[in-house]
Amino acid sequence: MTQGGSVAIVGAGIAGLTAALCLARKGIASDILEQTSVLSETGAGLQLSPNATRILDTLGLTPQLEQVWSEPVEIRLVDGTTFRTTASVPSGSFARNRWKAPYGVLHRADLQKVLLAAVEAEPLCHLHLGVRIDDVSRASVARITAKEPGLIIGADGVWSKVRNHIQGSGKARFSGNIAWRLTLGQANAPAIFDATTVSAFLGRGAHLVVYPLPRLRSFNVVAIAGGHDPQETPGRALPRDDSRKQLLAAFSGWHPEIVNMLRNAPEATIWPLYDVSDGAWHHGEETVLIGDAAHAMMPFAAQGAAMAIEDAFELAAFVAGGQSLAAFADHRKRRVARVRSRGAFNRFAYHARGPVRLGRDLVLSMRRPESLAADFDWLYGYEPRD
Numbered sequence: 001m002t003q004g005g006s007v008a009i010v011g012a013g014i015a016g017l018t019a020a021l022c023l024a025r026k027g028i029a030s031d032i033l034e035q036t037s038v039l040s041e042t043g044a045g046l047q048l049s050p051n052a053t054r055i056l057d058t059l060g061l062t063p064q065l066e067q068v069w070s071e072p073v074e075i076r077l078v079d080g081t082t083f084r085t086t087a088s089v090p091s092g093s094f095a096r097n098r099w100k101a102p103y104g105v106l107h108r109a110d111l112q113k114v115l116l117a118a119v120e121a122e123p124l125c126h127l128h129l130g131v132r133i134d135d136v137s138r139a140s141v142a143r144i145t146a147k148e149p150g151l152i153i154g155a156d157g158v159w160s161k162v163r164n165h166i167q168g169s170g171k172a173r174f175s176g177n178i179a180w181r182l183t184l185g186q187a188n189a190p191a192i193f194d195a196t197t198v199s200a201f202l203g204r205g206a207h208l209v210v211y212p213l214p215r216l217r218s219f220n221v222v223a224i225a226g227g228h229d230p231q232e233t234p235g236r237a238l239p240r241d242d243s244r245k246q247l248l249a250a251f252s253g254w255h256p257e258i259v260n261m262l263r264n265a266p267e268a269t270i271w272p273l274y275d276v277s278d279g280a281w282h283h284g285e286e287t288v289l290i291g292d293a294a295h296a297m298m299p300f301a302a303q304g305a306a307m308a309i310e311d312a313f314e315l316a317a318f319v320a321g322g323q324s325l326a327a328f329a330d331h332r333k334r335r336v337a338r339v340r341s342r343g344a345f346n347r348f349a350y351h352a353r354g355p356v357r358l359g360r361d362l363v364l365s366m367r368r369p370e371s372l373a374a375d376f377d378w379l380y381g382y383e384p385r386d
Contacts, residue, residue, distance in 0.1 A: 006030055007319070008141045008149035010133060010162050012039055014108075015291030015308035016155035017115035021059050022316035024124040030153075031145040032119065037130035039116060044183050045213055045220025046108045047198065050101035050380040052306035055313045057101060058386075064114045069104035070214040071095070072198045077364065080203035080254045083192050087364035089372045091198070098373060099380040105198060105211045105220070111305075136165045138286070151319065152287045155308075158274050160293035169289070170279030175298055176230040177347075180223040180247050180268035186212075188265075189219050190257040200350065201258065204357070206250050207350040208258065209302075223262070224273070224299070225250035226351055243270045273298060281333070282325035290315055295336045300350065301343035303379070307336060310384055317385045331385070342379065 007023055009016045012034035020030045048056070048069070056065060073092040078085050095103040119125040131144050142148040154162025163169045186195060193199070198211040206225040213220050247262055247270075276296040282288040291308030311332055318328040352360050364372075 006145075006147060006149055007151045007153060008033060008145065009153045009155055010136065011154070011156035011160075011291075011293070012036075012116075012127060012129070013155065013157060013291070013308075014111065014115065014305050015293070015312055016153070017112070017119050018055075018059075018309050019153055019155055019290060019312035019315060020119050020125040021115070021122065022055075022313045023319065024122045025059065026316050026320035027124070028316070028319060029124040029126070031126045031128060031141070031147075031149070033128050033131050033133060033141065033144060035130070035132040039112060039129070040109070044107060044181050045211060045222070046106055046111060046305055047211065047302040048104045048106070048111070049302065049306050050095055050099035050103055051382040051384075052309045053104055054099075054101035055309050055384060058313070059118065061114055061118060062102075064117070065104060065106070065111070068110040068114070068215050069106035070195075070212050071102050071104055072211060073196045074369070075103075075198045076194075076200070078192070078199050078201045079361070080201040080206075080208065080251075080258060083255055083257075086202070086361050087367060087372060088369050089376070090369050094373070095380070099377070101380075103380075105213070107213050107216060107220075110215060134161065136162045136287070151285070153315070154287065154289040154293045155291050155312075156293050158276060158292045158296040160289065162287060163276075163289055163293050166280050166283045166287060166289065168280040170277040170295070172274045172276055172296070174228075174230050174232065175273045175275050176228045177224055177226045177273040177298065178228055178246070178250075179271045179273050179299070180243070181271065182221050182265055182268040183213060183216065183218045184221055184261070184265055185218050190261050192255075192257060193219050195219075201254075202350050202352075203251065203254055204353045205351050208251070221265070221268075222299070223247060223251065223268070226347070228272075243268060246270070278333075278337075281329040285325055288315065288325045288328065294332075295340075297336075297340050298343050298347065300346040301339055301379075303339050303343070307339060310335070310382070314385050335382070339379065 006029040009032045012032050075089045077087045091103045138148045195212040201208040208223045281294045290311035
């Protein structure tokens with residue numbers, strides 16, 4: 001796959017930077033092409049489950065990450081109207097023991113800084129900022145890097161330009177869900193917000209995820225509401241006008257502490273959530289997609305970043321082993337499909353109404369935390385191909 005030159009990676013986000021480091025670990029050089037002149041990560045918090053941190057540890061990044069992340073002692077599901085804990089899964093030292101890797105939460109920008117520092121320190125990685133490629137071809141890349149790549153990796157996100165050059169590839173589509181993201185200082189947070197846990201507050205047609213950002217001494221808050229028409233196609237972002245009104249309407253009837261927090265919190269960033277439909281990930285042996293460019297998914301399983309990291313690691317193994325891009329895509333698609341299914345199930349469970357909601361709570365209340373943890377062995381205990 002790399003005959004005739006090095007590898008070119010389009011996009012310097014989590015997927016692209018991780019791919020460069022994974023390829024370098026196999027002795028393969030890469031050029032990372034990024035259209036922005038300064039790397040800055042949108043969004044706020046990020047959950048890194050053990051299947052992701054295991055790979056980052058292999059890349060030697062755990063010591064740096066431990067300085068900026070928090071390892072929650074448990075992951076809780078909480079009723080958004082009564083604050084009753086419905087279920088919990090142990091994490092912290094339990095995660096390290098059961099899945100042989102930590103579960104960390106941190107700011108996206110901190111992960112990007114760690115990855116960027118590692119890339120800049122790696123002689124086989126060459127970062128090119130402020131370059132825009134509309135014609136994704138070997139010749140156009142060569143005009144920037146002075147060498148023609150043997151492989152182009154599209155790691156340029158849900159609105160990927162590389163994907164547009166792959167026949168039969170998936171399409172970005174509005175999911176019908178809207179997310180509001182904000183950070184809230186610990187001093188201003190409701191008492192129910194626990195700096196030692198990841199808490200998912202569940203309600204009718206909506207849920208809210210909260211976890212600490214230790215370096216900032218704040219909480220990451222993500223509020224997600226469904227029920228919007230997927231045919232509306234609202235665009236990549238929504239205007240801030242009436243954002244607060246929409247947010248409060250989506251969470252009306254919730255516990256007063258949550259409603260008051262949302263009413264008085266700093267202005268939230270509002271995002272329509274898009275995924276990418278199933279389709280081709282590669283063009284021959286010349287071009288391949290990873291991360292959100294290939295399979296952007298809803299955040300209901302908190303696996304978007306983890307899947308990008310897994311993609312990067314396993315692609316490097318396939319490339320170094322001389323295996324085809326078709327084999328890589330087939331291998332990864334099975335894994336991604338299962339994760340998508342888990343996310344779809346979580347969405348159904350998190351936003352349940354009426355009798356379904358009562359049944360959910362009853363079933364979960366009968367499960368021991370260790371039993372619930374076992375349900376994640378296939379996900380968190382995944383051993384990627386190396």
